[in-house]
Amino acid sequence: MQTLDGRAVLVTGAASGIGRATALEVARRGAVVACLDRAADGLEETAALVAEAGGRTVYHALDVSDEPAVADAVAAAVRDLGRLDGVVTSAGIVHGPDLQPIADVSLETFQQVLAVNLVGTFLAIKHALAHLVRDDGPERSSVVTIASTAALRGHGFGAGYTASKGGVEAFTRLVAVQYGPRGVRANCICPGAVATPMAAGAWDGEAARARMKRLIPIGNVADPSELATAVAFLLSDDSRHVTGQTLAVDGGSTAQ
Numbered sequence: 001m002q003t004l005d006g007r008a009v010l011v012t013g014a015a016s017g018i019g020r021a022t023a024l025e026v027a028r029r030g031a032v033v034a035c036l037d038r039a040a041d042g043l044e045e046t047a048a049l050v051a052e053a054g055g056r057t058v059y060h061a062l063d064v065s066d067e068p069a070v071a072d073a074v075a076a077a078v079r080d081l082g083r084l085d086g087v088v089t090s091a092g093i094v095h096g097p098d099l100q101p102i103a104d105v106s107l108e109t110f111q112q113v114l115a116v117n118l119v120g121t122f123l124a125i126k127h128a129l130a131h132l133v134r135d136d137g138p139e140r141s142s143v144v145t146i147a148s149t150a151a152l153r154g155h156g157f158g159a160g161y162t163a164s165k166g167g168v169e170a171f172t173r174l175v176a177v178q179y180g181p182r183g184v185r186a187n188c189i190c191p192g193a194v195a196t197p198m199a200a201g202a203w204d205g206e207a208a209r210a211r212m213k214r215l216i217p218i219g220n221v222a223d224p225s226e227l228a229t230a231v232a233f234l235l236s237d238d239s240r241h242v243t244g245q246t247l248a249v250d251g252g253s254t255a256q
């Protein structure tokens, strides 16, 4: 299914979890991929996995909250890949000290989480937009942000985390409205529970599994590949008329 044949896609957070699964999925569908992450080792592993699957990547180790580094990496990706058709922002953190009652969360902690999850999303999109605009012809490019069901419900996942994810969702709509007339689509995915290093151990044990069955109608935590196929749909022309939308990929948890 070569639905992204000839496209070039930039993925932040590509060294692990949903970002890595996305890099692999879009490469399998024919795209070349620029992978950005702060974890250099993980980036190498992702590049090796993509190569094994017959795809091509370039990668850059950086902090997504560092504007000059993001600007340079986006420019280098466009130079190396020759074009840019899609951006996926999956870099994100959950930070221990953020997971407390709001009154106990320090400003520093709150800002640290916002810097990665929200500012990092803004910077990648900001610097990619000049390459994504399609002022001539019917071609459209696509931005896919990764927020969380924490953007949709106050289910207690940290002050900075929740605020950052709500910000990502709202920001995505603005991208869709401002840049829709210039051929850029933008949609936000809100994952529920996904089996990645970020969620490591959260669903281990009998009590956690029973809670999972109660919270997720479909009955299990998602595999990252189940997020990646939704991202690939939103990147491809299969979703040509879909923009400004939020898609919860959560096994039905926000439906109840």
Ligand SMILES: NC(=O)c1ccc[n+]([C@@H]2O[C@H](COP(=O)([O-])OP(=O)(O)OC[C@H]3O[C@@H](n4cnc5c(N)ncnc54)[C@H](O)[C@@H]3O)[C@@H](O)[C@H]2O)c1
Binding pocket: 012, 013, 014, 015, 016, 017, 018, 019, 036, 037, 038, 039, 042, 062, 063, 064, 065, 089, 090, 091, 092, 093, 094, 116, 117, 120, 146, 147, 148, 149, 190, 191, 192, 193, 194, 195, 196, 197, 198, 199
């Ligand atoms: N796993 C879940 O259950 C879940 C649920 C809802 C939302 N999400 C969101 O999905 C996205 C991906 O998470 P994941 O589960 O794949 O986690 P993950 O930890 O496997 O991957 C996150 C990646 O982001 C990178 N990263 C973190 N800070 C960075 C920085 N400052 N600069 C560059 N890279 C940085 C990490 O190195 C890592 O490779 C995140 O935004 C997360 O909030 C995950």
